[in-house]
Amino acid sequence: MRALRLALAASELAPYAKTGGLADVLLGLGRWLGRPERDGGGGHDVRLFLPFYERVAKTVSDARPLPNAQQIDVRFPNRTIRFGVREGRLPQSEVPVYFVDCPELYFREGIYTDDGDESLRFAMLSRAVLETCQRLQWAPDVVHCNDWHTGLLPLYLRTTYAWDRLFASTRTLMTIHNIGYQGYFPESHLDTLGLGDQRAHVHHGDLRDKQAFSFLKTGVLHATRLSTVSRTYAREIQTPELGMGMEDLLQTRSQDLVGIVNGVDYGDWDPATDPRIPHHYTADDPSGKAKMKAALLQRFELPHDPRAPVFGVVSRLTSQKGFELFRDAIPVFLQREDMRLCVLGSGESKHEQYFQWLRDTWPEKVGVYRGFQEDLAHWIEAGSDVFLMPSRFEPCGLNQMYSLRYGTPPIVRRTGGLADTVSPWDPATQEGTGFLFDEFSSQALAGTIDWTLRNWRDRRGWRRLVQNGMRQDFSWDRQAPEYVALYRSLLDRR
Numbered sequence: 001m002r003a004l005r006l007a008l009a010a011s012e013l014a015p016y017a018k019t020g021g022l023a024d025v026l027l028g029l030g031r032w033l034g035r036p037e038r039d040g041g042g043g044h045d046v047r048l049f050l051p052f053y054e055r056v057a058k059t060v061s062d063a064r065p066l067p068n069a070q071q072i073d074v075r076f077p078n079r080t081i082r083f084g085v086r087e088g089r090l091p092q093s094e095v096p097v098y099f100v101d102c103p104e105l106y107f108r109e110g111i112y113t114d115d116g117d118e119s120l121r122f123a124m125l126s127r128a129v130l131e132t133c134q135r136l137q138w139a140p141d142v143v144h145c146n147d148w149h150t151g152l153l154p155l156y157l158r159t160t161y162a163w164d165r166l167f168a169s170t171r172t173l174m175t176i177h178n179i180g181y182q183g184y185f186p187e188s189h190l191d192t193l194g195l196g197d198q199r200a201h202v203h204h205g206d207l208r209d210k211q212a213f214s215f216l217k218t219g220v221l222h223a224t225r226l227s228t229v230s231r232t233y234a235r236e237i238q239t240p241e242l243g244m245g246m247e248d249l250l251q252t253r254s255q256d257l258v259g260i261v262n263g264v265d266y267g268d269w270d271p272a273t274d275p276r277i278p279h280h281y282t283a284d285d286p287s288g289k290a291k292m293k294a295a296l297l298q299r300f301e302l303p304h305d306p307r308a309p310v311f312g313v314v315s316r317l318t319s320q321k322g323f324e325l326f327r328d329a330i331p332v333f334l335q336r337e338d339m340r341l342c343v344l345g346s347g348e349s350k351h352e353q354y355f356q357w358l359r360d361t362w363p364e365k366v367g368v369y370r371g372f373q374e375d376l377a378h379w380i381e382a383g384s385d386v387f388l389m390p391s392r393f394e395p396c397g398l399n400q401m402y403s404l405r406y407g408t409p410p411i412v413r414r415t416g417g418l419a420d421t422v423s424p425w426d427p428a429t430q431e432g433t434g435f436l437f438d439e440f441s442s443q444a445l446a447g448t449i450d451w452t453l454r455n456w457r458d459r460r461g462w463r464r465l466v467q468n469g470m471r472q473d474f475s476w477d478r479q480a481p482e483y484v485a486l487y488r489s490l491l492d493r494r
């Protein structure tokens with residue numbers, strides 16, 4: 001079968017600009033798609049698009065101006081914005097990254113802002129993708145849009161760029177990584193974005209009820225097909241409980257919506273080779289894990305005892321992640337058990353303060369690092385015994401898959417991708433990889449922690465549980481071919 005021409009566009013891409021799993025997915029999927037077939041990849045002509053944020057400019061020194069893609073003027077009704085493309089390569093890969101270099105929009109401190117032109121910043125990203133294709137006379141088979149930031153691209157393709165035969169066979173895929181972020185802006189922005197005459201083609205209900213429109217909903221209306229990042233989440237977002245107001249719209253496109261679990265890049269996340277951790281180990285020789293546990297506790301200045309289980313948390317601290325369940329569940333165990341809790345995260349101050357309170361109350365048992373620190377995330381995966389992820393909802397989740405590979409069985413709520421990637425440990429059959437609970441309540445979490453601790457004391461069973469998890473394979477080698485099949489399914493669609 002012929003290789004595909006694929007444009008992947010997103011607001012995040014590891015290692016350049018990352019706040020969460022989206023960045024890792026774009027890196028892993030992009031790398032696999034572009035790797036030659038003889039090296040086990042997809043062998044496709046894939047090109048990634050990312051804004052040249054200030055933080056990217058500071059870290060990327062070898063991105064060269066792409067010939068034929070400089071000084072491109074994009075006309076919006078009230079202003080014309082000029083950009084150029086700098087070309088880099090994904091690390092350990094030949095896959096090109098096209099950085100959209102437009103200082104007036106992207107040279108700001110954060111990736112996301114509350115500035116008045118936030119809608120323009122990301123509308124521009126969509127247009128820059130299409131304008132760059134025009135300049136290069138490169139006709140993608142599929143433009144893969146990710147989350148609200150690229151939600152307007154399918155509509156632009158059908159309107160502003162409909163005249164261009166270059167895109168006659170181009171199809172779009174809209175992937176929802178997290179439906180909690182829909183990109184709402186006042187209706188008046190439609191005019192500034194050059195979509196004033198497209199009111200009929202954005203979501204009527206929102207214009208009527210909220211005088212606002214959503215980038216994501218617009219993407220869902222106009223993309224050729226839709227996907228999200230696990231099968232369970234694909235079902236859940238069509239329900240009022242988890243659809244966050246998009247359930248009706250998604251139900252109307254149910255036939256076009258598929259769920260594909262994210263892959264893990266084991267090049268970055270494997271305890272046998274991970275350059276970010278000082279001790280390495282495998283399922284057959286786990287001795288390095290005990291050393292990692294000691295090293296982690298030392299880093300957090302907590303006393304070490306091999307018998308005391310270490311619970312790890314690495315997370316954005318938002319209500320999505322379910323940490324309010326800790327309030328009535330965790331203190332009981334910290335009081336009663338000889339255990340440790342190592343937390344890395346940042347986000348809403350009520351959660352940050354709560355973890356700080358835990359740390360102040362049990363300074364011998366709890367360590368907290370507030371902030372974002374890539375290497376500490378790897379240390380916690382490796383040095384903990386149990387990983388805690390009690391999410392209220394979880395589109396896919398990467399951390400539970402990392403923790404499986406690092407021999408750190410996860411405690412998860414049975415939702416979204418957590419339900420699809422963790423199977424319940426059954427000591428009778430010695431099958432399963434972690435611990436799951438259903439009800440979103442502190443009691444349910446506490447009951448599961450209790451059950452986990454009982455299993456922890458069965459050292460032989462625990463070893464088997466750890467091995468089961470470490471032998472799971474969620475690599476892109478397994479997951480990416482599902483995307484390729486989906487891309488191919490688009491080619492004969494209008």
Ligand code: ADP
Nearest residue numbers: 020021315316345371372373374377397398399
């Ligand atoms: P989400 O995308 O909802 O944040 P995921 O589990 O899919 O959740 O992905 C989270 C990613 O972000 C993982 O790679 C995780 O290690 C990383 N991460 C989250 N918080 C932090 C932090 N405070 N420091 C370092 N890495 C973090």
